[in-house]
Structure formats: structure tokens, C-alpha cells
Amino acid sequence: MTRILYDLSGIDEGLRFSPFCWRAKFALAHKGLEVETRPWRFTEKERIAFSGQDKVPVLVDGDEVVSDSYAIFQYLDRAYPRQPLLGDATSEARARFFKHYAERALAPSIMRTIVMDLFNAIHPQDQAYFRESREARFKRTLEEMHSPAQGLSQLDHALAPLRGRLEEADFIDGDAPSAADYLVFGNFMWARIVSTADLVSNADPVYGWIERMLDLYDGLGRKAMRITDIQGAYR
Amino acid sequence: MTRILYDLSGIDEGLRFSPFCWRAKFALAHKGLEVETRPWRFTEKERIAFSGQDKVPVLVDGDEVVSDSYAIFQYLDRAYPRQPLLGDATSEARARFFKHYAERALAPSIMRTIVMDLFNAIHPQDQAYFRESREARFKRTLEEMHSPAQGLSQLDHALAPLRGRLEEADFIDGDAPSAADYLVFGNFMWARIVSTADLVSNADPVYGWIERMLDLYDGLGRKAMRITDIQGAYR
Numbered sequence: 001m002t003r004i005l006y007d008l009s010g011i012d013e014g015l016r017f018s019p020f021c022w023r024a025k026f027a028l029a030h031k032g033l034e035v036e037t038r039p040w041r042f043t044e045k046e047r048i049a050f051s052g053q054d055k056v057p058v059l060v061d062g063d064e065v066v067s068d069s070y071a072i073f074q075y076l077d078r079a080y081p082r083q084p085l086l087g088d089a090t091s092e093a094r095a096r097f098f099k100h101y102a103e104r105a106l107a108p109s110i111m112r113t114i115v116m117d118l119f120n121a122i123h124p125q126d127q128a129y130f131r132e133s134r135e136a137r138f139k140r141t142l143e144e145m146h147s148p149a150q151g152l153s154q155l156d157h158a159l160a161p162l163r164g165r166l167e168e169a170d171f172i173d174g175d176a177p178s179a180a181d182y183l184v185f186g187n188f189m190w191a192r193i194v195s196t197a198d199l200v201s202n203a204d205p206v207y208g209w210i211e212r213m214l215d216l217y218d219g220l221g222r223k224a225m226r227i228t229d230i231q232g233a234y235r
Numbered sequence: 236m237t238r239i240l241y242d243l244s245g246i247d248e249g250l251r252f253s254p255f256c257w258r259a260k261f262a263l264a265h266k267g268l269e270v271e272t273r274p275w276r277f278t279e280k281e282r283i284a285f286s287g288q289d290k291v292p293v294l295v296d297g298d299e300v301v302s303d304s305y306a307i308f309q310y311l312d313r314a315y316p317r318q319p320l321l322g323d324a325t326s327e328a329r330a331r332f333f334k335h336y337a338e339r340a341l342a343p344s345i346m347r348t349i350v351m352d353l354f355n356a357i358h359p360q361d362q363a364y365f366r367e368s369r370e371a372r373f374k375r376t377l378e379e380m381h382s383p384a385q386g387l388s389q390l391d392h393a394l395a396p397l398r399g400r401l402e403e404a405d406f407i408d409g410d411a412p413s414a415a416d417y418l419v420f421g422n423f424m425w426a427r428i429v430s431t432a433d434l435v436s437n438a439d440p441v442y443g444w445i446e447r448m449l450d451l452y453d454g455l456g457r458k459a460m461r462i463t464d465i466q467g468a469y470r
Contacts, residue, residue, distance in 0.1 A: 084325075087323070087325045087326065088322070088323065088326065089409060090319075090322045090326045090408055090409065090413060091322065091323065091325045091326040091329060092409075093404065093406075093407065093408045093409035093415075094326060094329035094330060094332075094333075094407070094408065094415055095329060096400055096403070096404075097329075097332070097333070097396060097397075097400050097407060097415070098329075098332075099399075100395070100396035100397075100398075100399030100400050101336075101396040103399070104395035104396050104398070104399050105392075105393075105395055105396050154392075157340075157389075157392075157393075158340075158392075160335070160339035160340055161332060161335040161336040161339050161340050162332075162335075163335075163339075164332075164334075164335030164338070164339050165331060165332050165335050168331070169328065169331075171328075172328065172329070172332060173325055173328045173329065174324060174325065174328035178325060180328075180329055180332070
């Protein structure tokens with residue numbers, strides 16, 4: 001039985017930048033589970049229609065099909081209880097906050113910083129879809145969203161509580177990483193894969209945490225292909 | 236044996252506005268523990284010198300003396316394990332984030348909104364101390380800090396993840412409140428006691444949560460004296 005994860009890819013099949021797919025890949029690694037990732041592009045909706053929806057990540061684990069990164073965490077804890085990701089009811093309630101923190105506090109400011117890099121990393125056949133869907137969602141053009149100075153300033157504010165936490169512990173979840181770390185770190189993988197922007201200074205406690213996260217699971221994050229690995233792609 | 240909490244008071248002995256003391260009062264109520272609160276003012280350092288430091292809350296529980304709101308949560312979970320506040324190691328690691336979220340994301344924006352109301356609520360004998368210590372900490376005068384429009388705009392951004400969480404659950408910690416709720420709610424009690432500023436619109440999921448928090452423990456928060464209860468004090 002092969003375990004399969006449909007994983008968003010960009011201008012190159014090996015360029016995997018989805019923050020949600022990165023959450024799933026770290027969660028699988030946390031459980032020590034092997035997975036075959038299949039490259040998938042935004043416009044290949046029919047290829048994942050079997051999942052009953054149209055977004056990745058989609059995990060196929062034997063007879064089980066699970067989409068949505070948070071639902072994948074819940075599924076993995078049910079199917080593979082050892083090394084819990086979300087934990088008991090209170091732990092899980094608190095973990096949920098990090099999903100919102102990542103999506104509503106960090107992602108918008110990172111988006112403003114890297115949006116044109118992101119667009120540049122997307123497969124040409126997906127670019128029209130990406131532009132249309134994101135411009136509708138954010139009610140402005142990609143070019144209007146693009147504002148790295150403002151994005152970095154917003155990010156600096158949004159990182160204040162994370163910085164507080166990482167001044168006192170190596171990982172959000174304590175001595176070892178778990179769900180809260182992966183939920184948040186997906187955003188940093190997203191930026192790292194498509195952009196060379198320095199989101200945090202190397203004196204920031206968040207910087208040290210990013211480095212530790214990149215080292216996990218035999219360098220899962222650090223070894224991932226970046227846009228700068230593709231000759232002539234970064235501009 | 237009487238359990239005693241030293242609790243910051245203002246222009247009236249009954250006006251109790253410290254966000255950290257509110258955390259402790261909710262934590263004690265969560266455990267179903269009676270407590271006698273003793274009014275204390277910023278400049279009465281010698282009255283709590285027995286605690287080995289100079290800030291409230293200070294809890295005296297039999298032979299135990301505990302200061303710092305978070306340490307009080309930890310103490311209460313050790314001494315009274317039923318109805319845990321912080322929970323197991325992972326739960327506690329995640330709870331810590333809410334301390335930083337309250338102090339570094341919410342408090343600064345609320346401070347900008349209510350600082351002059353807060354100053355007005357402080358006992359005249361404490362005002363010089365308050366001004367001096369806060370102006371040194373924030374490196375600007377109270378009058379320069381005062382910027383309600385900017386404060387409310389910052390708060391609106393900072394509340395985004397909390398809003399996401401409260402769209403899906405009644406409390407941060409799920410169906411019932413616990414440590415994460417109290418850590419954050421202290422800030423809203425702080426503002427409520429000294430100010431009439433509307434921090435969130437009544438269409439905001441955060442508003443409904445504030446109302447639910449005010450109702451807890453027989454209206455512990457809702458019944459607390461506000462500056463507007465003191466004739467002629469609010470201006």
C-alpha cells in the first residue's frame with residue numbers, strides 16, 4: 001500500500017510551495033510515516049475530484065481520503081495515535097488558535113511581501129487562475145497587494161507573541177515540535193520556496209526556530225527545492 | 236484559613252483594574268476557591284515585600300505565597316488538580332502563547348486606546364509613579380501614547396486570530412473556558428473597568444465571547460465596579 005499526498009507544484013514539478021501541504025508533510029514526518037507526494041497544479045481540479053473538493057493537500061491512505069491540512073492532523077491522530085499532534089481536547093482547542101494565527105495574522109503580511117515572487121513561481125498554465133482567484137479574494141490586483149515594506153512591518157507586529165514564546169522555549173509546543181509548530185511553519189516554507197526575502201532578522205528568536213524547523217526530519221524543509229535552484233527562474 | 240489576593244485598586248478601593256489580577260481572580264473562580272481580595276496600590280511596595288518582589292497579584296494561600304499571574308495558574312493546578320487550568324505539558328506549552336498574545340499583541344493596542352482613562356482611574360497618590368514608570372517603559376509620554384483611532388485599528392488586526400477561533404467555538408479553550416480564555420480576558424476587564432471605549436463592535440464574534448466571559452461565576456466580571464459607577468469620576 002502506498003500512501004499518497006497530492007502536493008501543489010509550481011513552475012517546476014519539484015517546486016512545492018503550498019503552506020497547507022507543508023503542514024501535512026511535517027505532520028506525516030512527525031508520525032514517522034512514509035508518503036509519496038504527487039505534484040498537482042491549481043487547475044487540475046479533476047485529478048482530485050475523487051476527494052469531493054478541489055484543493056490540496058489531499059491524503060490517500062489505503063481506503064481513506066482526507067483533504068484539508070487540519071483534518072489531516074485529526075485523521076493522523078486517530079489512525080496513528082502514537083506521537084500525538086493535536087493531543088487531548090484542551091490541547092486541540094489551543095492548537096486551533098495557531099491555525100488562525102497562521103492564516104489570519106501571518107499569511108496576509110507574508111503575502112504582501114512575496115506575492116510577485118509567488119506569482120513568478122507558479123506554473124504558466126496556472127497563473128491566470130491564481131491571479132483571478134486571489135484578486136477576487138483580496139479585492140485588489142496582485143500588483144496592488146505587492147508592498148514588501150508594509151508587509152514586513154505588519155509581519156514584525158504579528159510575530160510579537162511568537163517571539164515571546166520562542167524566547168522561552170525551542171519550539172512553540174515546548175522542547176519538541178508538534179502541531180502548533182507545523183501549523184505556523186507552513187507559512188515560512190511557503191515564503192522560503194518562492195522567495196529570497198528575509199522575513200525575520202537573524203537576531204530574532206523566530207529566526208532560530210526557523211533554522212531548527214528546517215533541520216527536522218533529516219532536513220525535510222531545508223532540502224526542499226527553492227526557486228533559486230531553478231536556473232533563470234528567479235527574477 | 237483565609238486565602239488572600241493582593242489586588243491593584245484605583246481612585247476607589249473597589250475599582251480593581253489590573254489585567255493580571257483579573258487573570259488570578261478568574262483562575263481562582265475556575266477552581267471554585269474562595270478568596271479575600273485586599274486592595275493594594277502601586278506605591279505600597281512595602282506591603283507585599285514579604286513576597287520577595289513588588290508587583291500584584293500576590294496570592295497568599297496558607298503558607299504559600301505566589302506572585303505573577305501565570306505562576307498562580309501553575310500553583311493552583313499543583314495544589315488543586317481538579318478542573319485543570321493549564322493541563323498537560325502540550326496544553327501548557329500552547330497556553331503560554333496566549334500569555335504573550337495578550338501582553339504583546341493586544342495590550343499595546345488597548346493601552347493606546349485607554350491610556351488617559353487609565354491614568355484618570357489611578358489613585359492620585361499613584362499617578363506620578365504610574366506616569367514615570369510607563370513613560371520610561373514605552374519611551375514616550377502618556378499623552379503621546381494616547382491615540383485611540385490608531386489603537387483600535389491595531390487592535391482590530393491583532394484580534395483576527397481570536398475572531399477566527401471564536402467563530403468556531405464559544406470559548407478559546409472549547410465548550411468551556413479555561414486558562415487561555417482567562418489569560419486573554421484580563422485585558423478586556425482592564426479596559427472595561429476604567430473606560431467606556433467600545434473595543435469591538437457587537438457584530439464581532441469577540442463581542443459575544445466577552446459577554447459570555449462577563450457572565451461566568453455569577454457575573455464575577457460583570458458585577459465589578461467600573462469608573463462610571465463612581466459619581467463624577469469619569470471625564
